[in-house]
Amino acid sequence: MADLSLRPGEEHMHIGPLPVGSAGRKSSGWFGMITLIATEASLFLYLLFSYFYFAIWSNGAFLPDALPKFELSGPDTMILLLSSVAVWWGEKGARKGSRLQLSLGLFGGIVLGAVFVGVQLLEWAGKPYRFSSSPYSSLYFTITGFHLAHVVVGMLVLLVLLVWSLLGYFDAKRHAPVAIGAVYWHFVDAVWLAVFFTIYVTPHLG
Template sequence: MTEIAISSTTLPVGSKGRDASGWWGMLALVATEATLFAYLLFSYFYLASHSPPPWPPNGAPSLTLAIPGSLVLIAGSVTMWWGERGIERGRRWQLVAGLLLSLLLGIAFIVLEGIEWAGKPYTLSSSVYSSLYFTITGFHLAHVLVGLLILAVLLLWTGFDYFDENRHSAVSIGVIYWHFVTVVWLAVFFTFYIAPRLG
């Protein structure tokens, strides 16, 4: 009789790096969502160019919370990049630290954005500008929440020891999304906070 040899080690599951289908799927998602934000920001500039002055109606929004929020989100991208570099070198503790720091920074961004929303003297339906402001920043906030869910799942999977220096495509895919969230915020920040100050 023929005997079948069974390996006692766990076989790797899924493809590596850019061969992973999820990598290309995330790039397609990012392209789609980037198009959505491009349309939203175009609508802002289009309506601004057709509205009587002043624009924004209440003046340029304060930078008091927007600058710290931007720095927090950028720092979250840096810690995600650092965590990914750690797992590429087999340092699981570095990935855990990077994910935890990015999660905390993402939550801090949401808190700062919530405080800013609460302090606005207008509502979603007050004017064209207020509608654009809450719609565009709200869409971005929804993407941050999805990003935090992705980070939480990656942290859980890291706890289950799913990743090592050879198999960590899911981490790289999550990093792409988190960087996308940061880049979109920079475009939103420029649109609402910097562009009005440039005249």
């Protein structure tokens, strides 16, 4: 608590710590995040369109001989979904003013995101083709690579929020950065569902 001395004879003014960030959804960061999500969603839409374009017009020659399997991608998808649950739980704690719940939720999201990245890299290493092997392999590594990059960025966002949470920057009223960061993480997870369905499920649908 700061104690600022005024002129002689005047009362002392006691000033507490200034609030951090905007309250509720009045933060200008919401508009920036929605714009970013719209832009990134368009990027993935173009990439997935390219995948379906090749798949439809190649008369079956586009796909590799060995169709994508679910041994790694299936559990990896569940891990990413669980990370969204963890972040959602942490954000719920922020609305209640619980620093512990917020910190645990953000930490859980980071750990599960790191596991997802590790499993994705392991799957890449097991592929019999590389980026330049075929149009399919180029699109596979481009689409999953772009998504992997977004996951890493999302983990960095969660890490910054975790540090701020541990420093006590948020309370029940002012936690807009947490909500904004959580929206990005949920977007990344939603994009993976579209990628998973396109690359791993549709080849088995004929």
